[in-house]
Amino acid sequence: MYATKYAKATSLQDAVAKLAAADDGKFLGGGQTLLATMKQRLAAPSDLIDVTKIPELKGITVEGDTIVVGAASTHSEVAQSADIQRLLPVLSGLAATIGDPAVRNMGTMGGSVANNDPAADYPAALLGLNATVTTSKGSYAAEEFFTGIFETALDEDEIIVKIAFPIPQKAAYEKFRNPASRYSLCSVFVAMTADGPRVAVTGSGNDGVFRVAEMEAALASNWSADAVSGITIDPDTMLSDIHGSAEYRAHLVTVLAARAVAKAG
Ligand SMILES: Cc1cc2nc3c(=O)[nH]c(=O)nc-3n(C[C@H](O)[C@H](O)[C@H](O)COP(=O)(O)OP(=O)(O)OC[C@H]3O[C@@H](n4cnc5c(N)ncnc54)[C@H](O)[C@@H]3O)c2cc1C
Known part of the structure; x- marks a missing residue:
């Protein structure tokens, strides 16, 4: 692993400013993909800007007939959310199948969705439920968000804030x-x-x-x-x-x- 600098962002603006000030920065979620890639020397960002403490990215709420998941919610939080278990058990069940307890305790929905690994689970839920991805710049239907293997509609300096899942029949x-x-x-x-x-x-x-x-x-x-x-x-x-x-x-x-x-x- 190459040397890198770590910083915690306190707001969306702070995260974007820190990224702009970095030589070759990357946003950091739970690190379950990015840190592993860095350890293998397949990525060498100069700066890691941790977005998981930004208040807008936290929390799981019920808004009418939609479940809204903050992008920094870990897979464990999704799996254990009483609201999701009650209203959208397919999503808590899916989250419980991701990796192992260590991965679920650190990995985030935003990181998984931004990464768009062809074998990741959440993308199927987003597309299957016609979810909406809200970012620091706007919002996308799942259909337009996933653009190819490891490819999404995100710009380099765009942060996933939350994902809204309509509750199906x-x-x-x-x-x-x-x-x-x-x-x-x-x-x-x-x-x-x-x-x-x-x-x-x-x-x-x-x-x-x-x-x-x-x-x-x-x-x-x-x-x-x-x-x-x-x-x-x-x-x-x-x-x-x-x-x-x-x-x-x-x-x-x-x-x-x-x-x-x-x-x-
Ligand atoms: C052993 C193991 C088993 C796994 N098994 C599974 C599995 O069965 N199913 C599955 O789906 N996944 C699996 N994963 C992947 C896991 O779900 C990761 O947590 C996820 O892919 C990345 O989430 P993260 O929060 O760790 O993101 P990170 O690794 O921190 O970041 C990944 C990418 O997303 C970007 N990013 C992070 N957060 C944001 C944000 N809010 N906005 C914009 N960009 C952001 C980063 O810049 C980086 O490019 C596994 C991983 C491991 C190590």
């Missing part, structure tokens, strides 16, 4: 883990939202998290596992690596979508 998440890393090899999030069914897949897409329009159309007329169990995914759109071929992942999408629909009830 029903939803479920089926995670197929890589048993070694515990990241998703393929996972499917399904929801019946106010605007109809949504199906989002993580861990498998060539371009990162994606929706399956054909499954959504089938579920709109018939919410049942049978409605999706015959719908196949083109392996050419799937990732392929030592953990699973594109064909294997494509098959998993169909199997997991059917299981998720059945689980959602």
